[in-house]
Amino acid sequence: APAPAPAPAPAPNSAPDLFASIVAQGEAVRNLKAAKAPKEEVDKAVQQLLSFKAQFKQLTGVDYKPGMAPPTSPASTAAPSSDSSSCPYTRVSQQGELVKKLKAEQAPKDQIDAAVKLLLALKAEFKQTTGQDYKPGAAPAQKTTAPVQNQPSPAPAAPGLYEQVAEQGEVVRKLKAEKAPKDQIDAAVKQLLALKVEYKQQTGQDYKPGSQAPASPVQTQASTSQSGSAPQAQELFAQVTLQGELVRKLKAEKAAKEQVDGAVKTLLDLKSKYKSLTGEEYKPVAAAGATGGEDKNRKERENKSEKRGGGGKKGRGDKASQGKESSGGAGGSGEGQGPKKQTRLGLEAKKEENLADWYSQVITKAEMIEYYDVSGCYVLRPWSYAIWEAIKEFFDKEIRKLGVENCYFPMFVSQAALEKEKSHIADFAPEVAWVTRSGKTELAEPIAVRPTSETVMYPAYAKWVQSHRDLPIKLNQWCNVVRWEFKHPQPFLRTREFLWQEGHTAFATKEEAAEEVLQILDLYARVYEELMAIPVVKGRKTEKEKFAGGDYTTTVEAFISASGRAIQGATSHHLGQNFSKMFEIVFEDPKKPGEKQLAFQNSWGITTRTIGVLTMVHGDNMGLVLPPRVACLQVVIIPCGITASLPEQEKDALLALCSTYLSRLLDAGVRVKTDLRENYSPGWKFNHWELKGVPVRLEVGPKDMQQKHCVAVRRDSGEKVTIPEAEVEKKLVTMLEDIQNSLFKKASDDLQSHMVAADTMEQFQKDLDQGRIVQIPFCGGIECEDWIKKTTAKDQDLEPGAPSMGAKSLCIPFSPLKTLQPGQMCVSGKEPAQHYTLFGRSY
Known part of the structure; x- marks a missing residue:
């Protein structure tokens, strides 16, 4: 069996080299164990790993610890010679050749993975030593010591903090490997993330295992601020930050595309100016520590609420509800509700564009x-x-x-x-x-x-x-x-x-x-x-x-x-x-x-x-539309305007009124429910019940209560009707019946406009391709029906996996659109027609 991990081409003869070898060999051992490789193969890989660790201790005087900062070779700390980077460059080249060779020989995947990991570690070491990315066939130019002398010293807290992050990472890995309780793992992960944020604040760089950040960004900026451009750079930095916030806000509010594009263009221009002035890319370092944890928590809350409400774009009425939520008005949260649940309701697919996706989203x-x-x-x-x-x-x-x-x-x-x-x-x-x-x-x-x-x-x-x-x-x-x-x-x-x-x-x-x-x-x-x-x-x-x-x-x-x-x-x-x-x-x-x-x-x-x-x-592009006679709920009552500023007495009176409406409608035989959930805004509820197809939504707010009326919104047309308090039962029962009739009329008009008669195969094919069902003179023969189906079949189906899209007979209508004339032939032209028969593409 092949060795589980390749030894690097040059023998490891320096601390960084050995460090990289240990990292790669450790990964190879983990891969072998995960793949449940033969015991002798695993033992061989472990033996190699222990050998590398023993050499590392002999060379550095310290034990190797997972996640510890990689050591620097003594040569690199001394005054560098003109070929200070030639050794790491050669090692990267040789390891690259080894990876190519392994791939060409189609070596086992774990062996190639280990070699690639070692190659990446060597490239990282090369960049740390030379300040340049490794490029094949282009050895780096000689470096002077000036940049090293001007390099700021590491922030005092950074090295110790680096070790803390590494140790906490090891704790998390150990807990996961032991399948510890979820809350224990979550607590450890939370602590790890907090340490990483603190590390980034102090160093200006993300924590990377095996690559300790050299300095704090504040100190780095201090060295560049000796030029007279520091105040101007700070002003530009602030402008870029503000413009970035504006772009994010526009995208969140789903502003017009040209408005977003204009804001993005301004942002890119400001970033370009900042780079020209400072010689560095703009990085929002200051914000990372302050908001990282908060952003993560916010995303977690959004993900949970999306699971409850479903993903997708917001439906009608959502912009209004967003406005209310932001202003704390009628759509805002009630007392003690905490942060608003930012869920996406509605459908992402449109019925007329992708019926299959639309249908799948509606029913779920x-x-x-x-x-x-x-x-x-x-x-x-x-x-x-x-x-x-x-x-x-x-x-x-x-x-x-x-x-x-x-x-x-x-x-x-x-x-x-x-x-x-x-x-x-x-x-x-x-x-x-x-x-x-x-x-x-x-x-x-x-x-x-x-x-x-x-x-x-x-x-x-x-x-x-x-x-x-x-x-x-x-x-x-x-x-x-x-x-x-x-x-x-x-x-x-x-x-x-x-x-x-x-x-x-x-x-x-x-x-x-x-x-x-x-x-x-x-x-x-x-x-x-x-x-x-x-x-x-x-x-x-x-x-x-x-x-x-x-x-x-x-x-x-x-x-x-x-x-x-x-x-x-x-x-x-x-x-x-x-x-x-x-x-x-x-x-x-x-x-x-x-x-x-x-x-x-x-x-x-x-x-x-x-x-x-x-x-x-x-159904439509906002979701399901239920006819009142089969709807689980015919009316949903939604109290609106319950905000933190609304007096408790008015809130109680409003909820009592909703309860009264509920009782009256139940007595009238209406299937009704009041949505009193406090953790959702009225706007969210509007979208939720629209998506579920409830025929009528009854909105009741403080002003409605004062004026002794309520607002009924029809699901089929979106029409809003103000109803006096005393006539709620009568008006809603009439409205439900009207919705039932309107839905039937709309569907009937749709059927009549799409069902036609044709006497020739050419006209039949044309009508069929326009999405119609067609009554044609037909002889009734099974072979003739097979011929029609084959002749009208298309190369591509309207949806993947659907049955053949050739037209099939649906029925011989009891009330045909046309009367068969004596001696009239079948549409195939071979036999006398027996009936006008309805044909069409079918599920």
């Missing part, structure tokens, strides 16, 4: 989901689950009116049952998740996790149905299903586990079953249009897109204009007698005694995909 920053460590599975947080509960409550109530009862069947399916209906399982086979082991024991037969429950429920139906009197069976279950998708997962839209309801019914006649299919489809349309304010297109799926194993499928299709793509909202299937034949769900025909009749069946379902559709249809 609006606290709808949390990511999980199993790909394609997500945590539904209360804010999104409340939407699902609203859908569940409405739909459950309506299906009970139709005589449907709720039940629950197991999530596991036997292999025999799942594979009984071949055409049915063909659609799901690649996505079925199988349980194959219990602990370490292989199961005798693998068990599937349900992708859908036809094959789980129908064996029981066969047992329960003996006579026509046992029909109809109308059962529904609210449950989860697993489909192990291999496409790029998207929360709500395409996930490996999702929540849904699935209804399974069995009837004695086809007419009863066909009637129910459309009844359920109408309920799904109402879920979208009445609850979520999303218009849908009702229709029947083509032969290619229908549910496998069914006779026909009906669907509601929604449209997302931001991507120009449609999305399937919910489906209601007529299964005919396909499954009843397979599972023997039969009864004695009352009209023909002795003859067995197969039951007619339906299945229908809607999923949590609805939440993703709602987010993309209504």
Whole structure:
């Protein structure tokens, strides 16, 4: 095995040389231990390290200590000769050659790293000795002793302080290596940072291990101030500092770009003048010690508050809140609140520019989901689950009116049952998740996790149905299903586990079953249009897109204009007698005694995909926009103007008024909450609740209280309305209904403007490329549909990992835009058209 660390080309024959060798070899030993290298390899490297340390003690008379200042060679302290720098220069050159050689030979990484570390240490020593950076092939010019004589002596406290920093650094490393408690490590790190700040104050330089600073900046400046330019330099220094503060302030306030650019240009000009006058770069040394710790604490506070509020740019209303915060006015902190939490709310991506990023930010920053460590599975947080509960409550109530009862069947399916209906399982086979082991024991037969429950429920139906009197069976279950998708997962839209309801019914006649299919489809349309304010297109799926194993499928299709793509909202299937034949769900025909009749069946379902559709249809660049009927909170009450100068009596009266509004609105059936958090300003709260999509914000301040009114702000339009105190319930209930209707109208107008009819392939392609969904004359053939999809596919997808962007059939609309003319041909020109069929790019 190769040696763990390279010996430098020249034998270490001086204290600085040995010091650098020990540092490099120590690093090599640490790397080997971290990589869990073979014991003999580690022992060999440790032996080499101990050898270097023994030589170091023999040469210097002191033990090597980690972090100690590197010794200077005696030659460098004596009057330097004309070739005083030739030895370090040669050592750097030789070590550089060794590094090149190791890389060329593809030596082990730890060996190369150790050699590089030694090279860097030698370069640092070279710079310390000569005052110049090492340049290959250019030995430094001869140095006179004059600069050394003019060099200020080290600040008395600096060497001792250097040792303190080094020792404290070693303490921190030791604590981390021993995995000490976090508070113990934090305290040690804090002390280390304080010592480093003090060191920088005294020396004017950052602490660097192995390179002690020579002098205090104050003393250095003293030597240059002998010229007459000292007062002018001090004045310029002050101007640069002030201009720097101005630039930082402009950037923090997000001022106009030209304003910031102008200020930066002035700053650079001042720095240039300072350098011309003093011969040195401007360094804000004086500020380092005073504010370093404070700045670090401020950054830590900001980071913590950003984690709570989410990153991103501030939304609307934020500039106003910033102004209030700085002036201590209505948006300022209350009594005893301490420093303001400077968090960034809002979204960084714009919906119209990058829909995928925008969507990801909305669902996380609006606290709808949390990511999980199993790909394609997500945590539904209360804010999104409340939407699902609203859908569940409405739909459950309506299906009970139709005589449907709720039940629950197991999530596991036997292999025999799942594979009984071949055409049915063909659609799901690649996505079925199988349980194959219990602990370490292989199961005798693998068990599937349900992708859908036809094959789980129908064996029981066969047992329960003996006579026509046992029909109809109308059962529904609210449950989860697993489909192990291999496409790029998207929360709500395409996930490996999702929540849904699935209804399974069995009837004695086809007419009863066909009637129910459309009844359920109408309920799904109402879920979208009445609850979520999303218009849908009702229709029947083509032969290619229908549910496998069914006779026909009906669907509601929604449209997302931001991507120009449609999305399937919910489906209601007529299964005919396909499954009843397979599972023997039969009864004695009352009209023909002795003859067995197969039951007619339906299945229908809607999923949590609805939440993703709602987010993309209504959301904007400030975040989520929730229709009032599905919103977890319909109104949020925010007290404003509670400042340190506000009398305690007025503050109590204001909070009491907010509490009164809360009670009155709850009694009126409004879902409402008062945000009384004291550690956030009103401006921050405005942005927070806008991001979460609450339909109405109610602002109540001291002046509002005096004038006996409050201000309601609509989330959908941003409109502010002043409401008299006595009419709060009435006005807000009306406003919520108006918001619901406005959102539906806006989405309906959007759908109508993007859904068109085309009779030629050329026009169809053109409309498709403009982000529309198109009704075209279509023959209904599976091969023809495949040809359309292939012909309309683009080379690039609209988003990475999305499914093929060729157009697919969405449905045969029940209410087409145009009527098919007699003899009209399919858009492909090969077969007669059967229907105007809606095609589009789809999720």
